[in-house]
Amino acid sequence: MPTLTAPSTALAVPLSAPASRGYWTSVWLRFTRDPVAMGAAVVILVLIGFALFGSWIAPADAYQSSMLKRLKPIGTEGFPLGTDELGRDMLSRLIVGARLSLFIGITPVLCAFVLGTLIGLAAGYAGGLVNTLTMRVIDVFFAFPSVLLAIALSGTLGAGVVNSLISLTIVFIPQIARVAESVTTQVRGRDYVEAARASGASAFTIVRVHVLGNVLGPIFVYATSLIAVSMILASGLSFLGLGVKPPEPEWGLMLNTLRTAIYVQPWVAALPGAMIFITAISFNLLSDGLRSAMDNKA
Amino acid sequence: MLAYLLRRVLYALPIMLGVALVCFALVHIAPGDPLISILPPDASADLQAQLRELYGFNRSLPEQFVRWIWRAGHGDMGVSIASNRPVATEVFTAVGNTLRLAVVATFIGFVLGCLFGFVAGYFRNSWVDRLASMLSVLGVSVPHYWLGMVMVIVFSSQLGWLPATGAGPGGSDNWAWDWAHVQYLLLPAITMSVIPMGIVSRTVRALVADILEQEFIVGLRAKGLTHLGVFAHTVKNAAPTALAVMGLQLGYLLGGSILIETVFSWPGTGLLLNSAIFQRDLPLLQGTILVLALFFVVLNLLVDVLQTLLDPRIARA
Numbered sequence: 001m002p003t004l005t006a007p008s009t010a011l012a013v014p015l016s017a018p019a020s021r022g023y024w025t026s027v028w029l030r031f032t033r034d035p036v037a038m039g040a041a042v043v044i045l046v047l048i049g050f051a052l053f054g055s056w057i058a059p060a061d062a063y064q065s066s067m068l069k070r071l072k073p074i075g076t077e078g079f080p081l082g083t084d085e086l087g088r089d090m091l092s093r094l095i096v097g098a099r100l101s102l103f104i105g106i107t108p109v110l111c112a113f114v115l116g117t118l119i120g121l122a123a124g125y126a127g128g129l130v131n132t133l134t135m136r137v138i139d140v141f142f143a144f145p146s147v148l149l150a151i152a153l154s155g156t157l158g159a160g161v162v163n164s165l166i167s168l169t170i171v172f173i174p175q176i177a178r179v180a181e182s183v184t185t186q187v188r189g190r191d192y193v194e195a196a197r198a199s200g201a202s203a204f205t206i207v208r209v210h211v212l213g214n215v216l217g218p219i220f221v222y223a224t225s226l227i228a229v230s231m232i233l234a235s236g237l238s239f240l241g242l243g244v245k246p247p248e249p250e251w252g253l254m255l256n257t258l259r260t261a262i263y264v265q266p267w268v269a270a271l272p273g274a275m276i277f278i279t280a281i282s283f284n285l286l287s288d289g290l291r292s293a294m295d296n297k298a
Numbered sequence: 299m300l301a302y303l304l305r306r307v308l309y310a311l312p313i314m315l316g317v318a319l320v321c322f323a324l325v326h327i328a329p330g331d332p333l334i335s336i337l338p339p340d341a342s343a344d345l346q347a348q349l350r351e352l353y354g355f356n357r358s359l360p361e362q363f364v365r366w367i368w369r370a371g372h373g374d375m376g377v378s379i380a381s382n383r384p385v386a387t388e389v390f391t392a393v394g395n396t397l398r399l400a401v402v403a404t405f406i407g408f409v410l411g412c413l414f415g416f417v418a419g420y421f422r423n424s425w426v427d428r429l430a431s432m433l434s435v436l437g438v439s440v441p442h443y444w445l446g447m448v449m450v451i452v453f454s455s456q457l458g459w460l461p462a463t464g465a466g467p468g469g470s471d472n473w474a475w476d477w478a479h480v481q482y483l484l485l486p487a488i489t490m491s492v493i494p495m496g497i498v499s500r501t502v503r504a505l506v507a508d509i510l511e512q513e514f515i516v517g518l519r520a521k522g523l524t525h526l527g528v529f530a531h532t533v534k535n536a537a538p539t540a541l542a543v544m545g546l547q548l549g550y551l552l553g554g555s556i557l558i559e560t561v562f563s564w565p566g567t568g569l570l571l572n573s574a575i576f577q578r579d580l581p582l583l584q585g586t587i588l589v590l591a592l593f594f595v596v597l598n599l600l601v602d603v604l605q606t607l608l609d610p611r612i613a614r615a
Contacts, residue, residue, distance in 0.1 A: 136316070143313050143591055147556065148556070151571060151575070152583070153327075155571070156328040157327065157329065228439055236441065239443050240557065240560060262447060266451040273444025277441060
């Protein structure tokens, strides 16, 4: 039995529109004209380079300790940034440390981005009771300050990289899901979604074709703004002894093991934290730049 | 408005229940039998069964939850495994110390944040604005535990102006507002204030810029109101939101003080949590988190209520 067929997409031939730049092209152009954001992007690329090729870039072995060369000051011959409490080259450890530090900082946001978006999309698109229930559960997680929740979870799960990744992911899922839910609810009421539904598209198709493309941008921008927080928290967990275990180089853990040295070599001891600081600033500036380039107020 | 306030209070109740459920679940997601962490490793099977009965671990989970909530509601959160003192006593001493630190830090952060935010929003796109924006980015980007270490390096180890760790001669139980004690509070409080400062200044800048673009400001200016008069109107309109942000920041600092307290060995809830985690003292961990999270919920509620009283437009929205 013939029903109303969906208007064929062939009808949607561009009506001789003047050749205008696409949305993403203009975002990219605006982004590249923002010197601060570009600077931040360069710093992040360098850090990612350290993370990927650190062991080749580093001038010395990051694990090679020496009892004779412990806690040398910055500028020592052969150790441009001094040595740590076990006589390991600080410069090499800072470079190689980028790998684990970035990994434990970015992974939770990525995982939470995927899971939180799914939850938020489902809740926002379903509406009604499903939405209410999901959002009430999310409200419960919002009742914990994020530092407290992260530490409570990884504290009970026990120390370790995997456990700290799990706890941070759980911390960020509700935050991303809340943003995803609110943008999905907005998009759901738009006419083109109504039109797609009226033309018989399945819920899955509507979400995939009409909703996803419109909500991913804002959620992505929000997620990038969480990376700085995640970096600080993940390294903070290591700093407390709940994350990465020695002798792996990771900035938070290095800060922890060097804490006892602040009266001997204060500036060497402060270096790993400066790396976390630089990374967090760069991600925050990048996220700000991205936000204004996408002209996104969410 | 009364109806709104009532609804807001009622809404907090299920949240509190949910928070309690999460805290209850913490002990059960911990790897291994929760009892094992309480018992000495050489405990006999007889003793194990006895304790299982005492702690109610042989009952069903819902029954355990109800019993736990009931006891917690009466101020009994169990006994710390490490110190064998009631969890409630331990937590409340620590909460006092953390509250002292967090209130001072929020106050410093709020005053400075408002100052920067107002100036930046008022002179938008000027160099002051750019400076204030930069400061607020630095404030939210700095790993505060590292900032704490740097403060100790500069002001204790290098200059020798202020003590590095501890809470002064009174220890964790006896606090006085004299210099002998306050000097111990300064470094951690200043370190902690950086986060709310960044967030408050960001919020206030956006608020002020927003308010200044509204028509009533143009109207006031057209009427010939002085700069000071316009400023007063701006403050009045920005105050409810700014205060709400401050309240939330206080809550975040209370719950998030663990890293700073660890750096400065400040005897608050953070240090308590830290020792509870490393001694696997689950009742203490659970109790501290429950108290902090409930505190946060109540604070949120108070902020909302206060905001509604200051700005009745919210209740109508």
